[in-house]
Amino acid sequence: MHILKKIKTKQYTLAQGDCLDYINSIPDKSIDLILTDPPYNIAQYSTGNINLPGRSALNNDLGEWDLSPIDPFEFVHHFKRILKPNGNIFVFTSYNLIGKWHEAFDKEFDTFQFFVWHKTNPAPKIFKNGFLNSCEMIVCMWNKGHKWNFGKQNEMHNFFESPICMRPERLSDPKHPAQKPVKLLEHILKIASGEQDVVFDPFMGVGSTGVAALKNNRRFIGIEIEPVFFDAAKKRIGGYDNG
Secondary structure, three states, X not given: OOOOEEEEOOOEXXXXXXXXXXXXXXXXXXXXXXXXXXXOOOHHHOOOOEEEOOEEEEOOOOOHHHOOOOXXXXXXXXXXXXXXXXXXXXXXXXXXXXXXXHHHHHHHOOEEEEEEEEEOOOOOOOOOOOOOOOEEEEEEEEOOOOOOOOOOHHHOOOEEEEOOOOOOOXXXXXXXXXXXXXXXHHHHHHHHOOOOOEEEEOOOOOOHHHHHHHHOOOEEEEEEOOHHHHHHHHXXXXXXXXX
16 A cells, blocks of 8 residues: 655654555664554454443444454564664553564563553443453563663553543544543653654554654654544644644
């Protein structure tokens, strides 16, 4: 798939298309932080709508984009090539893919760890027949000498707690079922990058990583394949560009 749209300013570059097509144009060792939220491929496990009192019905049929298989091995060469020697990688993932990310990346970096996002207001289980889906995993990779902005031991927990993305931050048109809260993304990029560093998100969605980056004086490169999400990201990120 060819790149359909591209927008470039001093602070950000946005492209609509397949990230594996675009990533070849990114120079070697030019990215400080890869922070991304690829599809989890969980639609295959959906059992249909679950009606929730006072809330929209819950359904894992997220969209056609979630049905395209994500193979972490496809990204090993690309991520290693574009990442600076002191760069970091943070990738949101789910129970069904975390083992694949580990298999693909563990031997390629000095460190492979995980970070947990605990959601304080997850969707309820009205039948009380299992755990709430209150945690999401983020795999983290880096080499010795990587950039790290911790000061105190109590700041170094691999755990962050916040509500899921809610209105007015959460978009209703278009509605992205996996929109992450900017507060969470800011926490990660403040730890793992510095001002004017380049943050890269190959699965940009509606642009939350880009918003977090520009709010914190980082530069941003984002790619999104879905036109409606790309247009939403372009509008959101453009509102934070001071360059």
